[in-house]
Amino acid sequence: MNKVEKKKSNVISDEETLKRIDTLGKEILDEISKEKNPHIDIPVRGLSNVLYNADKKKIELGNKVAKRYLFNVAHARSFMQTLLVAAFAKELISEKAHTTLRDLFYALKHTIAGTKENTINEQNESDSAIVDLEVALDVIRENLHLAANPKGRVVGNVKIRDSGDMINWSKLGSGGWAIPSIVEQIEFVDVDAEYVIVAEKDAVFLRLHEDRFWKKHKCILLTTQGQAARGTRRLIQRFSEELNLPVYILTDADPYGWYIYSTMKYGSMALAHVSDRLGCPRAHFLGVSMTDIDKYDLRAQTIKAKDVDLRRGKELLKYGWFKNKLWQHEINLFLEKKYKAEIQALTSKRLRFISEVYLPEKIKAGNFLP
Amino acid sequence: MNKVEKKKSNVISDEETLKRIDTLGKEILDEISKEKNPHIDIPVRGLSNVLYNADKKKIELGNKVAKRYLFNVAHARSFMQTLLVAAFAKELISEKAHTTLRDLFYALKHTIAGTKENTINEQNESDSAIVDLEVALDVIRENLHLAANPKGRVVGNVKIRDSGDMINWSKLGSGGWAIPSIVEQIEFVDVDAEYVIVAEKDAVFLRLHEDRFWKKHKCILLTTQGQAARGTRRLIQRFSEELNLPVYILTDADPYGWYIYSTMKYGSMALAHVSDRLGCPRAHFLGVSMTDIDKYDLRAQTIKAKDVDLRRGKELLKYGWFKNKLWQHEINLFLEKKYKAEIQALTSKRLRFISEVYLPEKIKAGNFLP
Known part of the structure; x- marks a missing residue:
């Protein structure tokens, strides 16, 4: 057999993913300390922002980016969910553990102390927060140590x-x-x-x-x-x-x-x-x-x-x-x-x-x- | 690691399966040479012959057996299909090859020379012939070298x-x-x-x-x-x-x-x-x-x-x-x-x-x- 002469891989290391999660967290903390309304930049995933790049032969996202704010009644819930997922992913990566979307849902779903409000009610909420985090950090779910059903x-x-x-x-x-x-x-x-x-x-x-x-x-x-x-x-x-x-x-x-x-x-x-x-x-x-x-x-x-x-x-x-x-x-x-x-x-x-x-x-x- | 001290296996060897196919063929030839109506004994698979054996803890077939005859308008077509499958299985086993039910269907489907009649029209016919052969020979489809979709x-x-x-x-x-x-x-x-x-x-x-x-x-x-x-x-x-x-x-x-x-x-x-x-x-x-x-x-x-x-x-x-x-x-x-x-x-x-x-x-x- 031949030794592999391989080209550069586009694999993102765990260290790099952790760094990106930390950076996201620090930016939010920074906004809080400056008494700004904390936000996350999330590329838009709707069909209006999907295009076919004929040169790269790829179906990809365009440049539209939405800002999600903590202090916005329409955003607050998913803002929290995205941060919950980020914290959980950080834990997974640090522990060198992987899990599934369904397990993440069970792990993060709980009633917020002193309220009758759940962090997450249905799995589609945590799934959506995961994709938000993928695009915000420019990583794939696998880099967050979240597994899909394997086949093949x-x-x-x-x-x-x-x-x-x-x-x-x-x-x-x-x-x-x-x-x-x-x-x-x-x-x-x-x-x-x-x-x-x-x-x-x-x-x-x-x-x-x-x-x-x-x-x-x-x-x-x-x-x-x-x-x-x-x-x-x-x-x-x-x-x-x-x-x-x-x-x-x-x-x-x-x-x-x-x-x-x-x-x-x-x-x-x-x-x-x-x-x-x-x-x-x-x-x-x-x-x-x-x-x-x-x-x-x-x-x-x-x-x-x-x-x-x-x-x-x-x-x-x-x-x-x-x-x-x-x-x-x-x-x-x-x-x-x-x-x-x-x-x-x-x-x-x-x-x-x-x-x-x-x-x-x-x-x-x-x-x-x- | 420990060497395996294993109990007797119920695996049926290729030689044994070939022998059973040959025996079936010889019995039919024998009936033909005696100018009898050739037949195959096929255990009945309908719900009327399915029972739960509480001692063996198994859902199994009862003792009802149907006779399928060549010279019977209602039987002739499936009689032929069962023998076609038997011949194909013999070929597979002899060549040490395996294939799927769908491939078998394509391999056996053809128009009978001098007629407009197909050996097999739809896959459910060959599938059913395979099960007939399984029960007639008391083997499983895998012994006939026919594979199902794997998973696991x-x-x-x-x-x-x-x-x-x-x-x-x-x-x-x-x-x-x-x-x-x-x-x-x-x-x-x-x-x-x-x-x-x-x-x-x-x-x-x-x-x-x-x-x-x-x-x-x-x-x-x-x-x-x-x-x-x-x-x-x-x-x-x-x-x-x-x-x-x-x-x-x-x-x-x-x-x-x-x-x-x-x-x-x-x-x-x-x-x-x-x-x-x-x-x-x-x-x-x-x-x-x-x-x-x-x-x-x-x-x-x-x-x-x-x-x-x-x-x-x-x-x-x-x-x-x-x-x-x-x-x-x-x-x-x-x-x-x-x-x-x-x-x-x-x-x-x-x-x-x-x-x-x-x-x-x-x-x-x-x-x-x-």
Whole structure:
């Protein structure tokens, strides 16, 4: 295996996050000592402030910033909640502990002494305070030691260090490494891979893993098991940015598959504030594409598109990040043919067609969508 | 670590499965050569043939068997489909390959030469043929090399061998081993554990794994991430039956959590034919229990039960496997109090309350439900 010659990582250290929390606290204390109305600057996350940056290939937040004040009846409650979350995150980081959004809600929910008022009534309040803090500090929730539900597994000729353990992704039997919700602490030690295959479906992972595709073709093999979890998106970005590896994504040929792809690549409107750390602008869509259906004679295996598929296809056409010749052609072909195909349709050729013919051909020819 | 002194495993070898497929084929050929109407004996799976065996603590199939004939207009199509699946399974096993139900559907679906008839039109036909073959051969789908979607992760002082790799579950960083869909091939090599903790929720796994609970208390720690996948259920059974380890299950205190528990322990009515290999009759329900809510002062963290929760609770009361004093009391307490609690409610005490106080106390006192 080769030692990793990696590019600079954009991982934010715990020390740095603590520093940013402290700075926020000090600014507020400073305003209090000057008898000013304490405030926090919070970038606006509404759709009015979400835009697609075509140069950086990222869905991101614009420049609008709102000021949240302590002495403002409409702001006071969420001001308090944001500070409660900040204090809790500081505690978590200092104790080197991680927890979930739901646990944070239970930990912080209590009745304020001498009143009948709860600090937090419903989890959506603490969730919203967490995102406020993410954007105010320009960190991701993972830097605050707050975990999302993990999903996804990975194998390949890679050794990593995580929490004191050296883990060899090529020696994990049929299972693979369960990708945790937080991957900031992972250190790439040895990497012998030329690209990364990301399969939306576990069925594809099963096939390629059993056929030792990653070994024969020197790649990292990962499945997101549906829409990619945050930890998995972050890991894919780190492969691309730090290890400089091309990332090829495999989904079904339908609007749902394309959307899963676009979220991994460009980010999403709802989470525009995290595209910088969870997006992967240099990812490619490897297949299954609409033109593959003719090329590989899969017509008999296609499925009639439902109305909801066609509606969704028309919506995708209008998104800035699908506005390039190849994707417009792909989506229009779908709208014209009115059928879709699952990636498992390739199994109709034969079981190992995907690992022995389809993928090697596509990758060699560089036949993918941007 | 200790060498495993394990009890006899109920794993069915590939050779044995192949033999059973061959025997089925030979019996049919034999009938054909004697000019009889070829048939397959298939145990009935309808509710009329599902019963709860209180001695074995298993939901299982009764003795009713149906005969499926080739020369019977109502049977011929599914007779053919069952044999198609049997032939495909034989091929999979011989090639040491595994695949999914969806892939099998694509692989077997084709138009019969000289007709306009498809072998299989919709996946429910091939799925049903697979189950027919499972019960006819008395094997599980996994023995036929057919995989379900995997879910779940595991850590602990355990070394296993899988597909030629030696895997140490105590050296997997924050991730853990991703449990594959098929675990028949796994060999337990070294096991230094006194019991198994199964957490329904990943949040609990995160907490206990980060606190190295499995190391301090010598146990195996596993999360099902919701309703347990087949591979995960099978692995839990193997811990219990082959390694003779007590299994303690942690879910929320609500009918949904109890049902997840009961499926792992007794099996389910829909999958009664696999309880023998996926059930875990000696599992215990460790918590959170309704009485824990008072004992640990969690009343402020409870959630009002919805109508659907109460209806579900009343249904559970009537199931044979919940008809014992302790569970009737537990469920009646829920119906009377009309509130439920999530396991994360324990975090309201403090972050590590579950790993430092709750679990050690409960396990030491043997305070669990049957």
